Amino acid sequence: MAMLAHIVSYDTTSDRSDLPLIDWISGWMDAHGVSWSLSHDPSGEKANLHAIIGPREAGGLAFAGHVDTVPVTGQEWTGDPFVLREQGGKLIGRGAADMKGYVACMLAAVPDLVRIKLERPVHLLFTFDEEISCDGARVAMQDALENNLLPSVCVVGEPTLMTPVIAHKGRLAARLVARGKPGHSSRPAEGVNALHALGEAMAWVAAEARRLALEGRKVEGFEPPNSTIQIGFAQGGTAINIIPERAEALLEWRNVPGDDSHAMMARMEQELEATTGRWMREADPECGLTFEVLNELPPLALAADNPLTTAVKLATGANAEEFVSYGTEGGIYQQAGMTSIVCGPGSIEQAHRPDEWIARTQLERCDAFIRDMAQRVCARSTGAA
Numbered sequence: 571m572a573m574l575a576h577i578v579s580y581d582t583t584s585d586r587s588d589l590p591l592i593d594w595i596s597g598w599m600d601a602h603g604v605s606w607s608l609s610h611d612p613s614g615e616k617a618n619l620h621a622i623i624g625p626r627e628a629g630g631l632a633f634a635g636h637v638d639t640v641p642v643t644g645q646e647w648t649g650d651p652f653v654l655r656e657q658g659g660k661l662i663g664r665g666a667a668d669m670k671g672y673v674a675c676m677l678a679a680v681p682d683l684v685r686i687k688l689e690r691p692v693h694l695l696f697t698f699d700e701e702i703s704c705d706g707a708r709v710a711m712q713d714a715l716e717n718n719l720l721p722s723v724c725v726v727g728e729p730t731l732m733t734p735v736i737a738h739k740g741r742l743a744a745r746l747v748a749r750g751k752p753g754h755s756s757r758p759a760e761g762v763n764a765l766h767a768l769g770e771a772m773a774w775v776a777a778e779a780r781r782l783a784l785e786g787r788k789v790e791g792f793e794p795p796n797s798t799i800q801i802g803f804a805q806g807g808t809a810i811n812i813i814p815e816r817a818e819a820l821l822e823w824r825n826v827p828g829d830d831s832h833a834m835m836a837r838m839e840q841e842l843e844a845t846t847g848r849w850m851r852e853a854d855p856e857c858g859l860t861f862e863v864l865n866e867l868p869p870l871a872l873a874a875d876n877p878l879t880t881a882v883k884l885a886t887g888a889n890a891e892e893f894v895s896y897g898t899e900g901g902i903y904q905q906a907g908m909t910s911i912v913c914g915p916g917s918i919e920q921a922h923r924p925d926e927w928i929a930r931t932q933l934e935r936c937d938a939f940i941r942d943m944a945q946r947v948c949a950r951s952t953g954a955a
């Protein structure tokens with residue numbers, strides 16, 4: 571609770587530097603004789619911290635949490651979001667659930683973890699920018715791989731009410747731009763209508779959305795069980811009698827594990843290139859469609875009988891595992907070669923809301939979970955790692 575109050579007091583909204591909090595965490599590690607290293611974003615204003623307890627080597631178990639939060643601007647808080655307060659077993663503050671609660675449990679466990687005789691390392695990963703791009707996790711993985719310090723398995727502590735979550739969909743967001751040629755509407759042959767081109771692309775997406783629902787690969791456990799596609803925003807043109815020069819749409823794929831979002835986008839590009847792109851280019855070689863990836867998150871898929879799933883079920887006492895509809899850094903970790911699962915205190919229902927809270931009992935369960943997992947995976951001669 572004191573630890574969470576301290577962590578919450580740092581405003582680590584994603585658009586700000588996380589260095590003051592990371593500095594404090596490094597001091598905490600020093601105070602307990604734990605080795606740590608930083609990896610930065612290109613600006614140097616943000617950093618991940620990777621602490622290692624036990625043998626300083628690859629393998630072992632990682633607990634991973636992001637330290638950034640969503641903004642409080644425009645939200646109706648009934649108190650200072652950066653001052654943790656308790657009301658009837660609920661601890662209220664920005665990030666309490668997503669996911670400073672877990673981060674606080676990771677930090678509070680350090681004095682106990684350093685006393686365990688560890689055969690394999692326990693890694694603590696604190697990352698930046700999860701709420702905007704997950705680039706912190708990418709930088710952390712690159713750093714761990716370069717230094718040969720990649721953990722074998724990882725528990726990402728996004729709020730799941732301490733239920734093991736073994737799968738989520740991936741997401742690819744892209745901007746589609748139709749570059750046309752302006753002109754007067756009375757002389758259509760002299761221009762290239764960007765909105766007509768975008769309209770064809772949008773019709774393609776609508777058909778693809780229906781096709782995926784009917785014939786897409788189904789992965790049981792997801793709702794809906796198939797990959798999806800949608801356009802969420804579109805704009806173009808300036809006036810009714812001017813041939814639009816430019817039009818754009820924002821679209822996203824949410825792919826089930828096993829469906830490759832890049833391949834799905836490539837197919838859209840190819841098919842539209844052969845139809846819409848062709849008539850645009852024939853009218854003017856400068857015209858056409860372009861796709862730009864805005865951000866992406868790989869899906870997470872862990873087998874229900876994976877030893878990590880089993881270890882987390884035993885440590886939490888959960889008898890089932892779940893799938894969720896939101897993305898996490900777990901997909902990036904999995905892709906980097908770290909077997910990953912999502913399990914953390916608090917509810918996703920609370921995430922990003924005004925008066926975000928976490929139940930004190932959730933933190934207590936998480937405290938026990940972290941110690942149990944470290945023992946289970948890293949202290950014995952056999953285990954998930």
Ligand SMILES: [Zn+2]
Pocket residue numbers: 636668669700728
């Ligand atoms: Zn989160």
